[in-house]
Amino acid sequence: MSDLTALDRVRELLDPALPAPASEHGYLDLLGDEPVDESPAQRLMRSGFLPRIYERFWRPVLIGAMKGPLGPDTRQETALVRAVLALGPTDHVLDVACGPGNVTRALAGDVDDGLVTGIDASASMLARAVRDTRAGNVGYVRGDAVDLPFRPAGFDAVCCLAALYLFDRPFDALAEMARVLKPGGRIAVMTTRRLSPAGPLNEVAGTLSGIRLFGDREITDALSRLGFSGVRHRTYGLMQFASGRLV
Numbered sequence: 001m002s003d004l005t006a007l008d009r010v011r012e013l014l015d016p017a018l019p020a021p022a023s024e025h026g027y028l029d030l031l032g033d034e035p036v037d038e039s040p041a042q043r044l045m046r047s048g049f050l051p052r053i054y055e056r057f058w059r060p061v062l063i064g065a066m067k068g069p070l071g072p073d074t075r076q077e078t079a080l081v082r083a084v085l086a087l088g089p090t091d092h093v094l095d096v097a098c099g100p101g102n103v104t105r106a107l108a109g110d111v112d113d114g115l116v117t118g119i120d121a122s123a124s125m126l127a128r129a130v131r132d133t134r135a136g137n138v139g140y141v142r143g144d145a146v147d148l149p150f151r152p153a154g155f156d157a158v159c160c161l162a163a164l165y166l167f168d169r170p171f172d173a174l175a176e177m178a179r180v181l182k183p184g185g186r187i188a189v190m191t192t193r194r195l196s197p198a199g200p201l202n203e204v205a206g207t208l209s210g211i212r213l214f215g216d217r218e219i220t221d222a223l224s225r226l227g228f229s230g231v232r233h234r235t236y237g238l239m240q241f242a243s244g245r246l247v
Contacts, residue, residue: 005136005139006115006136006137006138006139007023007027007028007139009115009139010028010115010117010139010140010141011028013092013117013150013151013154013155014028014141014149014150014151015149015150015151016151018030018149021141021142025123025126025127025130026126026127026130026140027126027129027130027139027140027141027142028139028140028141028142028143029123029141029142030141030142030143030144030149031121031142031143031144063162063239066192066237066238066239067236067237067238067239068236068237068238070236070237071236071237071239072236074102077161077190077241078103078106080188080241081103081107081159081161081188081190082106082107082110084186084188084232084243085107085110085157085159085186085188086157086186087107087110087111087114087156087157088111088114088156089110089111089112089113089114090111090113090114091110091111091114091156091157092111092114092115092116092117092154092155092156092157093107093111093114093115093116093117093155093156093157093158093159094116094117094118094119094148094150094155094157094158094159094177094180095107095116095117095118095119095158095159095160095161096119096145096148096158096159096160096163096173096177097119097120097121097145097160097161097163097164097166097167098118098119098120098125098126098129098140099120099122099125099129099163100125100128100129100132101118101126101128101129101130101132101133101138101140103159103161104116104117104118104129104133104138104140105132105133105135105138107159108135108137108138109135111137112137113137114137114156115137115138115139116135116137116138116139117138117139117140117141117155118138118139118140118141119140119141119142119143119145119148119149120140120141120142120145121142121143121144121145122142123142126140126142145160145163145167145173145176146167146168146169146172146173146176147172147176148176148177148179148180150180151180152179152180153179153180153181153182153183153185154180154182155180155181155182155185156181156182156184156185156186157181157185157186157187157188158177158180158181158185158186158187158188159187159188159189160173160177160188160189160190160191161188161189161190162190162191162239163191164189164191164192164214164219165191165192165211165212165213165214166211166212170191170212170214171222174189174219174222174223174226175226178226178227178228178246181246182246183246183247184245184246185245185246186243186244186245186246187223187228187242187243187244187245187246188241188242188243189219189223189241189242189243190239190240190241190242191214191219191239191240192211192212192213192214192238192239192240193213193214193215193216193235193236193237193238193239193240194213194214194215194216195238213238214240216233216235216240219233219240219242220233220242223242223244224244226246227246227247228244228245228246228247229244229245229246229247230244230245231243231244232244
């Protein structure tokens with residue numbers, strides 16, 4: 001096991017061209033007071049209120065309702081992620097849009113001598129994540145998921161759960177996840193699902209809320225174009241789960 005702290009180890013994964021991040025809040029902050037243009041959904045995610053209810057209410061109840069009665073509960077969903085990522089004890093894992101770190105912490109037990117890095121743009125979410133994290137192999141970064149601040153090919157696995165639909169440029173975000181993966185790296189993505197063909201109502205709802213609904217082939221086709229093989233797809237009501245391995 002390295003004598004370096006988790007944040008020291010995360011620093012080694014950052015793009016060296018970036019300015020040195022602040023760390024006084026327990027995470028590496030690459031955004032600071034940078035102004036952002038947010039949708040209503042993004043503003044909610046960055047609020048101080050949501051982290052207090054996210055793990056007990058928002059995630060299991062609202063996301064659970066979108067998955068439907070036959071969809072996996074939070075524990076089963078985490079087990080599915082762990083299974084498709086197939087983590088080894090020295091792997092480096094990236095949890096994109098990690099929120100308060102519930103999945104980040106769950107993956108830490110699979111990589112005893114490795115590292116799990118959670119990245120999110122919300123200072124309030126990361127404050128909760130830092131407060132609730134005890135594992136010494138977990139570190140957090142405040143940064144942009146669409147322009148990941150990491151070196152190429154630094155991670156063995158990456159996941160992005162219940163967040164891609166909030167991104168302004170979701171397919172650029174997927175390309176960034178592929179960029180930071182090593183050859184053979186695994187990806188797991190859970191996002192929204194559109195049940196009917198796109199139409200004006202879908203477009204208006206997406207514009208007003210900031211939440212995008214993806215067709216059944218959009219995510220899997222994007223992963224295939226990015227060089228992932230063995231792409232698998234599961235659907236659960238208004239949610240879908242995709243995974244693959246980078247060639």
